[in-house]
Amino acid sequence: MNNMDKIEVYYFSGTGNSLHGSQGLAKRLPNVSLLPIASLLKKDKVSALGAVVGFIFPVHLSTIPIFLKDFIKKVDLSSAEYIFAVATRIGTEHSAFFEIEKILRKKGKHLSSSFNLNMPSNDPKFNFTPAGGYEMKELEKEVERQLEVISRAIDNKEQLPIKDKNYLTRIPFVRLLSPLVTLLDGIQQNFYADDKCAGCGICKKVCLSGKIKMSEGRPIWQKEIKCFKCYACLNYCPNQAVQIKNFTEKKGRYSHPYASADEIARQKFDM
Template structure:
């Protein structure tokens, strides 16, 4: 049995989860979605194929959508998706809309809780919160492992209230965030006076949107941001900010076990 897990990760949560699944599920190979998208065709010959990703604006990231539209699952007998934030069933039903055009649907879907990292809106988690979520994550992955290994059908379920929100407020929010490019967020990033010109942001940017000019990062307006938050989260001196988002007064979070180099390797 061969297993291939495609992942997209900006601050390390999804990569960590993918690594933990690899540790539990035999014969598993990890493939970065960013790297896979460089190919004209994406064909997987693995028997089991999974996708691990964060939640962006109440749905799966746009790069995951691009991947779903491009990948060929004809040799795979089992497909699963795992989000690294709790989410509504709508996320997976929206994925199925794309898969059905290929004559496929998800055989299983899972949602796990990892530390939140949307700095413009939320405070970073405390170390205690991170440790607690990690313990809960390990237990949850222990439950998920036999489901995947045995190719069982299992779908993430949410309550009626969440389902109602998903088809009303969440859907509107998703549309607005994507239509406005997160209300202009991709044009709000800048480096303040703390910047030391180390180039970490350029190296780690998953869309290759950042270039150093006179040892200062410049965001190219002609390239779409993936909104992965790698640049703002991994800057070693917390110099990267977002205008009007009060990020100067907030801390930073990235998964403690995932380095900037680990994130950057997704582009190889």
């Protein structure tokens, strides 16, 4: 297969929303390679080979995750003639696509098209209610409809300006929040495992940053390693034993029903 026929999709997913979106595009588009970003973050050099390159990721605090911003700065996009981005979010307005566009312009590229998929939240810290069966079914119908629209646009290489018309919650001055997110990224969250912990090690398995290690059958969050704030450890613990102190003890959990812990963990090794 000629590289000019390839579609490369770089994705990151903590609890399955962006993984599901990536797999949905791969079913609908020809010659798609799904490339997990978590497996590439420690590489000094990453070179895209396809003429069509996409990024699929969750919105973090109304913008692009910091580690993903660093990854896009690093990746060589010389081959890319069409670049797209898909953000999974709970419905809030965000500035992620503008941040990507700024990075791409410094590379002599631009964001050809951008799309949003509204999906359930996986962050149980604040006003959080896990998506129920009916809500999940209705959201999934809309996601499937959107994936059809997105795949046609990519297949036709449509040039679409950055525009967000389907957000559910507006955030005033959203494009000014990115520096604040950078500052917050350095703040350690107080993770711990409560007495429901069975020492199964699933939290370590799904931790995409490598922050968690097991010691005497208990997870330890290593202070010297940055957390990606993907909350896979919180949401995949079978006993809901993983907590953020004073935030999650009485909250439920969410992971996408079609994304297993094994699939999340494989992102570290799939290259």
